[in-house]
Amino acid sequence: MGNILMEISVPLDKDCFIEMECDFCKNRFMLHKDVYEKEDNINFFCPICGLPNKINTFFVPEVLKKVQQKAMNYMLEELEQTLGKNIKKINKSGFIKMSMKSSKKEVEKELYTPTVDYIKCTKVCCNIEIKVMDIDKETGTYCPVCGRME
Ligand SMILES: [Zn+2]
Numbered sequence: 001m002g003n004i005l006m007e008i009s010v011p012l013d014k015d016c017f018i019e020m021e022c023d024f025c026k027n028r029f030m031l032h033k034d035v036y037e038k039e040d041n042i043n044f045f046c047p048i049c050g051l052p053n054k055i056n057t058f059f060v061p062e063v064l065k066k067v068q069q070k071a072m073n074y075m076l077e078e079l080e081q082t083l084g085k086n087i088k089k090i091n092k093s094g095f096i097k098m099s100m101k102s103s104k105k106e107v108e109k110e111l112y113t114p115t116v117d118y119i120k121c122t123k124v125c126c127n128i129e130i131k132v133m134d135i136d137k138e139t140g141t142y143c144p145v146c147g148r149m150e
C-alpha cells in the first residue's frame with residue numbers, strides 16, 4: 001500500500017489570515033497565510049507579549065477543530081472510494097450485509113470567522129501585515145517575524 005498524501009490547509013478568513021493564540025499570554029491575533037507558511041519561520045514572536053514560540057503552539061482550538069473535521073471528511077471519502085467497490089462483492093457473497101451511508105458526513109466549512117474584530121496592522125520592518133485587537137494596536141505590538149517593537 002502506498003502512502004496517502006493528505007493535504008489539509010488551515011481555515012482562513014476572507015483576507016487569508018489565520019487566527020492564533022499565544023500560549024504564554026493567551027492573547028489572540030491573526031497572521032497572514034504567506035507569513036505562516038513561509039518555511040524560514042519556525043518560531044514566531046507573539047505580537048502582544050513579544051515572547052517567541054514554535055508555530056504549532058499558536059493554533060487556536062477552533063482552527064484545530066476545523067482541521068480535524070477536514071481530515072475526517074477526507075478519510076471518509078477515501079474509505080468510500082476504496083471500500084465502495086468491494087461492498088457489492090461482499091454483499092453478493094451473502095455472508096455479510098454492508099451498506100455505506102455518506103449522509104453522516106459533516107459539512108465542510110472553508111471560511112473561518114474569528115469571534116473578535118481584528119484590525120490590520122502593518123509591520124514595516126518585515127513588510128508584513130498582521131491583525132490584532134484594537135486595544136493591542138494602541139499599546140503597540142511586536143513583529144511576529146523579527147520580534148521588534150514599533
Ligand atoms: Zn503572548
Ligand SMILES: [Zn+2]
Pocket residue numbers: 123124125126127143144145146147148
Ligand atoms: Zn519585523
